[in-house]
Amino acid sequence: MPAQDACPVSHTVAILNGPNLNLLGQREPDIYGHETLADVETSCREAGAELGLTITFDQSNSEGELVTWIQAARGKAQAIIINAGAYTHTSVAILDALNAFEGPVMEVHISNVHQREDFRHHSFISGRADGVIVGCGTQGYLLALQRVATLLG
Ligand code: DQA
Numbered sequence: 001m002p003a004q005d006a007c008p009v010s011h012t013v014a015i016l017n018g019p020n021l022n023l024l025g026q027r028e029p030d031i032y033g034h035e036t037l038a039d040v041e042t043s044c045r046e047a048g049a050e051l052g053l054t055i056t057f058d059q060s061n062s063e064g065e066l067v068t069w070i071q072a073a074r075g076k077a078q079a080i081i082i083n084a085g086a087y088t089h090t091s092v093a094i095l096d097a098l099n100a101f102e103g104p105v106m107e108v109h110i111s112n113v114h115q116r117e118d119f120r121h122h123s124f125i126s127g128r129a130d131g132v133i134v135g136c137g138t139q140g141y142l143l144a145l146q147r148v149a150t151l152l153g
Contacts, residue, residue: 010052010053010054011052011053011054011078011079011148011152012053012054012055012056012076012077012078013048013053013054013055013056013077013078013079013080013081013145013148014056014058014069014070014073014076014077014079014080014081015041015044015055015056015057015058015080015081015082015141016058016059016060016066016069016070016080016081016082016083016084017037017057017058017059017060017082017083017085018059018060018061018063018066018082018083018084018085018086018087018088019060019061019062019063019085019086019087020061020085020086021037021059021083021085022037022059022061024036024037024040024110024138025037025039031110031111032110032111033110033137033138035138037059039138040138040141041057043138043141043142044057044141044142044145045057047142047145047146048145051145051146051149052149053145053148053149053152055145056077063087063091063093063094064093066082066084066087066094066097067093067094067096067097070082070094070097070098070100070101071097071100073101074100074101074102077103078103078104078152079103079104079105079106079148079151079152080098080101080103080104080105080106081105081106081108081141081144081145081148082094082098082105082106082107082108082125083107083108083109083110083141084107084125088107088109088113088120088123088124088125089119089120089122089123089124090124091124092124094124094125095124095125095127095128098125098128098129099128103152104130104131104148104151104152105125105128105129105130106129106130106131106132106133106144106147106148107123107125107126107129107131107132107133108132108133108134108140108141108144109132109133109134109135109140110136110137110138110140111134111135112134112135113134113135114134114135115135130147130151131144131147133147
């Protein structure tokens with residue numbers, strides 16, 4: 001990580017994961033790879049430390065819990081990185097919660113949703129997101145962290 005990307009002031013980034021991402025590594029590995037969500041969390045914490053970012057990392061299968069966590073990030077986290085899983089394609093509630101969050105939002109998808117079924121081509125989150133990373137595997141989380149570091153300056 002180039003030194004100039006590191007944040008001079010410590011910022012907190014909430015990394016939120018939606019339904020079925022707890023099964024990463026076991027679930028459709030041909031699409032999502034063999035890394036577990038715990039592996040992704042470890043990599044994010046390492047990258048966050050290098051960038052001077054404090055990371056919170058959570059996963060829920062519940063839409064309401066994700067909404068609650070986005071609301072809780074207000075005033076506590078300076079940025080959100082979200083892989084909302086299937087709720088990406090269905091949830092106005094998550095969009096509304098993100099619209100109430102003041103800081104940068106990065107949307108991540110491990111797979112290239114645009115190469116998949118038509119219903120995965122629409123995201124309720126993309127219109128709110130400051131950036132969208134798809135199809136870069138779990139590296140997408142690290143790319144999002146780099147972008148957040150740049151946006152938070
Ligand atoms: C996903 C893509 C979604 O369409 C899917 O429902 C997921 C994972 C991804 O990371 O590629 O659960 O968000």
